[in-house]
Amino acid sequence: MDIFTTMQEERGRLSQSENRIADIVLNDFEFAVNASIVELAAKADVSPPTVTRFCRRLGCESFSDFKVQLARTAYVGMRYFKPESKSIAPADVAQDIITKAQNALFLLHRGLDISAIEQASNRLAGAEMIYAFGSGGNSSMIASELQNRLFRLGLRVTASSDHSMQLMMAAAAKPTDVLIGSSLSGRNAELVRAFMLAREAKVPTIALTQSQSPVALAAEVTVSVDLPEGNNIYRPTSTRIAYLAVVDILASLVAYRIQPQATVTLRRIKQQLVTHRDGDDRQLLGD
Amino acid sequence: MDIFTTMQEERGRLSQSENRIADIVLNDFEFAVNASIVELAAKADVSPPTVTRFCRRLGCESFSDFKVQLARTAYVGMRYFKPESKSIAPADVAQDIITKAQNALFLLHRGLDISAIEQASNRLAGAEMIYAFGSGGNSSMIASELQNRLFRLGLRVTASSDHSMQLMMAAAAKPTDVLIGSSLSGRNAELVRAFMLAREAKVPTIALTQSQSPVALAAEVTVSVDLPEGNNIYRPTSTRIAYLAVVDILASLVAYRIQPQATVTLRRIKQQLVTHRDGDDRQLLGD
DNA sequence: GAATCCTGCAAATTATTTTCTTGATACGTT
DNA sequence: AACGTATCAAGAAAATAATTTGCAGGATTC
Incomplete structure (x- = not known):
């Protein structure tokens, strides 16, 4: 657990000096991370021992341990608790977006249910045919990314972002197949219906979505991704980066699971691409 | 500049004690970041003053400053200089992928040419029509992502991953349009050709690619993304996350540039989506 | 062989933590 | 309601630990 979260959670239980x-x-991270205990104490108008006690209360060994913990999560966590910068200077916008993306990855990692991921990858690895569903800009990208990653491993897979097609495919799927669907909000009713259909036909179902959402509840295995989406309407993107990472993890695990077969197929595709380019082997799969 | 890079660069100039x-x-980051100067000195079999001198040489104020710097870049930079873990345990794979993605974002940010980004976004904001090109799993995703993001701002945009179409479109484009193309390797010869055609017709061109690559050289404005791609053939993904972030930044800047118009269009699309769902406004654009 | 640089020792300084004490607040008892 | 007790916060001072500086011996290089 990171120190910022701890600080937020303990906030109520702290004394007034500790709150200062x-x-x-929280407000002047740069100062805090560089200051000595005396300087920090002076700025907060408390005595050094109080600072030590504060650190201990937060679960740190000592003041320097606290500083290390702080510096450690800072790069990722710093802006998470601060109001989003209002600046629209390009450098600030860039920094903001990148920090948010890193945050999303950070939070994803923290909340990741490894066993769910493992279950999901096992099913994918054993599927005779995989249906990857998702609609709208983001989830349809995730679906085609799944297709993109999995076909390279020699698996049979198709992606669809079309609700009608999804329903028909779900109805046509067999118990040896797998249906995997993504929904950022978890409230894509059509996807829920596709899952229902699949489950009636005993087709294994996997959801990439928010936990406890309708989509999550409709699927057999849920890899849940719970991230607070920023509320700037221009930027609904960072969550998607987390989803992409999940796909990456899934695909990697599937790859390791079916290794021999995958290596061969990959090599063949790569060969094809390379010779088609300029013979330079540096090029990795799928520009 | 981060401490890890500095350490790598100074490596040759260090004395043997300092190298130890x-x-x-580098090898036992966890230890280093938690150790006191005495412990670290003992482990390296040197005296504490040598450690202090080592820190100074690396540009730090003091040992504790060094530790903070270390902890600071650590979360992102730690694994970058370490050989990739060989473990295929799900938790390790997940951590590996997430760390790599964060690294990619970190390196992206470090190498980002803000003025190029700004130029690119200005052109996009002023374009009458935008052509977004990219082929293969990754770049075609970037192209459609560009479309996805820009159409919401009320811009006219089309994406294509089909080389023949790209050539035809490039030929048909007008000087008031903009052509933006992505290539992770920078060696997509067909995209270069499309750029050439466009430039002949005085159509502004923007490339998202590796600097100094053929694609970069063919375009008028290049937003360069130079990242070392890991060499595990199963995971060519983290670079793409960086590209997505670039698209995100571009789209945001464009949005801020044409604000009034964009807000209206966005609201309209959102309205449409929300009413089509379950009336819950929490849902953000583009599931 | 001289100069430079590395390195450790010991002393000095600085930082941090512990201990002890005071003051404040809350709670229970009369 | 008033008093006493318990509990906790917080600072002062002392003790300890960590870090840095100055210096001198030794190695290496030119």
């Missing part, structure tokens, strides 16, 4: 310290740390 | 310290820090 927390304030300073 | 660097070795320990």
Whole structure:
């Protein structure tokens, strides 16, 4: 658990002196991470021992341990608790977006249910045919990404972002197949219906979505991704990066699971691409 | 500049004692970041003052400053200089992928040419029609992502991953249009040809690609993304996350540039999606 | 052989933590 | 309601630990 979260959670239980310290740390991270205990104490108008106690309360060994913990999560977590910068200077916008993306990955990692991921990859690896569903800009990208990654491993897979097709495919699927669907909100009713149909036909179903959402509940295995989406309407993107990472993890696990077969297929595709380019082998799969 | 890079660069100029310290820090980061100067000195079999001198040489104020710097880049940079873990345990695979993705974002940010990004977004914002090109799994995704993001801002945009179409479109484009193309390797010869055609017709061209590559050289404005792609053939993904972030930044800047218009269009699309769902406004654009 | 640089020792300084004490607040008892 | 007790916060001072500086011996290089 990271120190920022701990600080937020403990906030209520802290004494007023400790709260002053927390304030300073949260608001002027740069200062806090470089300051000595005396400087920090002075700025918070408390005594050094109080700072030590504050660190201990937060679960750190010592003040320097606290600083390390702080610096450690800072790069990713720093902006998470701060209001989004209002600046529209290109450099700030860039930094903002990148930090958010890193945050999303950070939070994804923290909340990742490894056993669900493992189950999902096992089913995918054993499927005779895989149907990857998702609609709208984001989830349809995830679906085609799944197709993209899995066909290279020698698996049979098709992606669809078309609700009618999804329903028909779900109805046509067999128990030896797997249906995997993605929905950022978890409230894609048509996807839920496709899952229902599949489950009636005993087709294994996997959802990539928010936990406890309708989509999550409709699927047999749910790899849940719970991230707070920023509320700037221009930027609904960072969550998707987390989804992409999930796909990446899934595909990698599937690859390791069916290794011999995958290596061969991959090599063949790569060969084809390379010779078609300029004979330079540096080029990796799928420009 | 981060401490890991500095350490790598200074490596040759360090004395043997200092090299021993660097070795320990690089190989056992966890230890280094938690150790006191005495412990670290003992492990490297040098005296504490040598450690202090080592830190100074690396441009740090003091040992504790060094530790903070270390902890700071660590979360992202730690694994970058370490051989990739060989473990295929799901938790390790997940961590590996996420760390790599964060690294990619980190390196992207470090190498980002803000003025190029700004130029690119200005052109996009002023275009009468935008052609977004890219082929293969990754770049075609980037192209459609561009379409996805830009049409919401009320811009006219089409994406194509088909080389023949790309050539025809490039030939048909007008000087008031913009052609934007992506290529991870920078060696997509057909995309180069499309750029050439466009430039002949005085159509502004933007490339998202590796700097100094054929594609980069063919375009008028290049937003360069230079990342070392890991060499595990199963995972060519992290670079793409960086590309997505670039698209995100571009789209955001364009949005800010044409704000009034964009807000209206966005709201309309959103309205449409929301009413079509379950009336819950929490749902953000483009599931 | 001189100069430079590395390196450790010991002392000095600085930082951090512990201990002890005071003051405040809350709670229970009369 | 008033008093006493318990509990906790917080600082002062002392103790400890960590870090840095100055210096000198030794190695290496030119």
